[in-house]
Amino acid sequence: MKSVIAENLVKTYDKGRVRALDDLSLDVEEGTVLSVLGPNGAGKTTTVRILSTLMRPDSGNAQVAGIDVIKNPEKVREVIGLSGQYAAVDEILTGYDNLVMFGELYHLGKKQSVLRANELLERFSLTEAAKRPIKTYSGGMRRRLDLAASLIVKPKVLFLDEPTTGLDPRGRQEMWGVIQELVKGGVTLLLTTQYLEEADQLADEIAVIDTGKVIARGTSDALKKQVGGERLEVVVEQTHVAKTIEIVAAVSGNKAALDEGLRLISAPVSTGSAALFEVLKALDSAGIHALDVGLKRPSLDDVFLSLTGHAAEEKKVEVAEKKRGRK
Amino acid sequence: MSAVNDIAIITRRQLLLLTRVPEVLIFSTIQPVMFVLLFRYVFGGSINTGQPGGYVQLLMPGIFVQTVAFTLAGTASGLAEDMKKGLIDRFRSLPISQSALVIGRTLGDSLLNIVVLAVMGIAGYVVGWRPSAGLGNVALGFLFLLLFGYALSWVGVLVGLSASDARVVQNVSFIVTFPLTFLSNAFAPTTGMPRALQYFAEWNPVSTMVAACRELFGLENQFGATAGSFPSEHPLTTSLIYMVVIMVIFIPLSLRKYRNYAD
Numbered sequence: 001m002k003s004v005i006a007e008n009l010v011k012t013y014d015k016g017r018v019r020a021l022d023d024l025s026l027d028v029e030e031g032t033v034l035s036v037l038g039p040n041g042a043g044k045t046t047t048v049r050i051l052s053t054l055m056r057p058d059s060g061n062a063q064v065a066g067i068d069v070i071k072n073p074e075k076v077r078e079v080i081g082l083s084g085q086y087a088a089v090d091e092i093l094t095g096y097d098n099l100v101m102f103g104e105l106y107h108l109g110k111k112q113s114v115l116r117a118n119e120l121l122e123r124f125s126l127t128e129a130a131k132r133p134i135k136t137y138s139g140g141m142r143r144r145l146d147l148a149a150s151l152i153v154k155p156k157v158l159f160l161d162e163p164t165t166g167l168d169p170r171g172r173q174e175m176w177g178v179i180q181e182l183v184k185g186g187v188t189l190l191l192t193t194q195y196l197e198e199a200d201q202l203a204d205e206i207a208v209i210d211t212g213k214v215i216a217r218g219t220s221d222a223l224k225k226q227v228g229g230e231r232l233e234v235v236v237e238q239t240h241v242a243k244t245i246e247i248v249a250a251v252s253g254n255k256a257a258l259d260e261g262l263r264l265i266s267a268p269v270s271t272g273s274a275a276l277f278e279v280l281k282a283l284d285s286a287g288i289h290a291l292d293v294g295l296k297r298p299s300l301d302d303v304f305l306s307l308t309g310h311a312a313e314e315k316k317v318e319v320a321e322k323k324r325g326r327k
Numbered sequence: 328m329s330a331v332n333d334i335a336i337i338t339r340r341q342l343l344l345l346t347r348v349p350e351v352l353i354f355s356t357i358q359p360v361m362f363v364l365l366f367r368y369v370f371g372g373s374i375n376t377g378q379p380g381g382y383v384q385l386l387m388p389g390i391f392v393q394t395v396a397f398t399l400a401g402t403a404s405g406l407a408e409d410m411k412k413g414l415i416d417r418f419r420s421l422p423i424s425q426s427a428l429v430i431g432r433t434l435g436d437s438l439l440n441i442v443v444l445a446v447m448g449i450a451g452y453v454v455g456w457r458p459s460a461g462l463g464n465v466a467l468g469f470l471f472l473l474l475f476g477y478a479l480s481w482v483g484v485l486v487g488l489s490a491s492d493a494r495v496v497q498n499v500s501f502i503v504t505f506p507l508t509f510l511s512n513a514f515a516p517t518t519g520m521p522r523a524l525q526y527f528a529e530w531n532p533v534s535t536m537v538a539a540c541r542e543l544f545g546l547e548n549q550f551g552a553t554a555g556s557f558p559s560e561h562p563l564t565t566s567l568i569y570m571v572v573i574m575v576i577f578i579p580l581s582l583r584k585y586r587n588y589a590d
Binding site for chain 2: 088
């Protein structure tokens with residue numbers, strides 16, 4: 001069963017001048033994680049805002065947990081959790097205050113809200129900081145608290161919009177751990193990210209989006225295959241570069257590429273480790289000692305580059321996703 | 328009834344914020360208290376009002392109205408701040424009454440006004456303000472002030488939600504509110520103003536509010552009301568009409584803006 005379905009979503013800003021979503025469709029199987037991967041301005045936040053009832057699309061349909069997002073937003077709000085790009089908690093209040101307040105807003109009642117708040121603080125390792133104002137928290141702690149707030153009523157579908165943007169590597173690792181724990185608990189998760197590694201780590205499936213459209217989708221492995229198979233890479237001393245290019249090209253049957261700075265010669269191969277063995281043998285009989293030899297599987301960066309013609313994190317086109325509510 | 332419950336929680340949040348940052352309360356009261364002292368002692372001595380009890384009797388209603396008028400800026404910047412932090416998104420994604428956040432915000436700001444007005448009243452008393460009307464009318468006067476603040480709070484909701492930048496909100500509201508409170512009968516008689524300004528000042532809701540409060544606090548001379556114009560003859564009625572009109576226009580506009588603010 002599909003927990004999230006988006007069909008042909010279109011959303012424009014600035015009276016149609018900016019097309020944030022351009023016929024975007026995607027779905028998420030119940031109990032799985034879909035990562036929506038794309039650069040800034042690709043339409044990730046707009047997608048999440050529509051699915052979480054914060055925004056209406058110009059056209060198209062969407063369902064969350066079988067409920068129509070456009071016709072029944074109130075019902076959708078009862079089954080979703082949302083954690084946005086910025087930790088949406090009251091800085092002045094304590095972590096405990098925030099969670100209790102949200103619990104009460106979910107109509108849990110005072111006693112249940114307190115219980116649930118303590119439970120979540122414990123689970124996200126925030127018990128010690130519970131009675132401190134949020135403004136004393138680190139970026140990672142804020143995000144964890146924000147995530148905790150979105151889990152108060154055990155949502156069926158959870159939306160996380162760039163959950164680790166702005167966190168340092170340690171904060172990111174912690175957040176990944178927390179999210180992986182959650183997923184084990186069986187929640188359906190739609191997560192947006194501009195970090196390829198994050199999508200690779202957390203998602204069952206990846207939807208790559210660019211300029212408001214899904215341009216590729218599949219498992220991380222499938223996407224990597226779509227870009228092409230493995231590449232054979234050899235690094236040698238400067239004096240052997242020319243000869244090595246010949247050898248690699250012969251083994252691969254394709255033209256070999258040279259990175260002069262690294263003295264790295266590479267070419268696509270389809271025979272896997274057999275190619276590796278062959279090239280080592282050829283190098284050996286030519287009397288060339290390779291400094292490094294390897295088979296490299298394409299990274300998601302390569303995927304993005306080959307799908308869009310530009311690298312994921314280099315694209316800095318500021319599409320006017322509604323600036324409201326952001327710094 | 329869950330909407331009422333939601334509103335109560337939001338209002339309580341506002342009060343909780345207030346207790347955690349007492350500076351807000353302190354600065355909300357310092358400025359008007361400063362005005363009381365400045366006008367009372369700097370200008371008060373040279374203004375002959377022909378009023379028993381002197382200038383301070385006329386001044387205090389003016390200061391009260393000016394103080395509640397700044398609710399507009401308070402509500403606007405508070406909401407803009409929530410928006411900047413993404414809190415509004417979170418609230419809007421919760422299964423709660425969609426207007427609870429803004430209604431709770433306006434109520435919370437009104438509760439803050441109660442505290443501020445109480446402090447102002449005491450400050451006024453200290454410098455010689457003695458309303459001559461009965462307790463009932465004085466209380467009615469304060470109720471009027473709260474209602475005026477509440478109505479303006481809804482204008483603040485629209486301003487706050489329409490603003491693109493939280494920092495701008497405070498400044499813009501200030502630039503609008505400040506002259507409005509001075510182009511009135513709050514601190515000096517309108518009779519001394521150029522004709523066009525005088526006309527404006529008489530119809531200014533701040534003036535009608537000030538005149539209404541003076542009447543309720545037991546002053547006979549309404550200080551600058553030019554006989555003849557409807558607002559100066561009927562300040563209570565006019566003020567009431569103004570408040571109703573403001574609310575009838577701005578409550579639906581603000582609620583609609585809130586519901587659609589992301590579209």
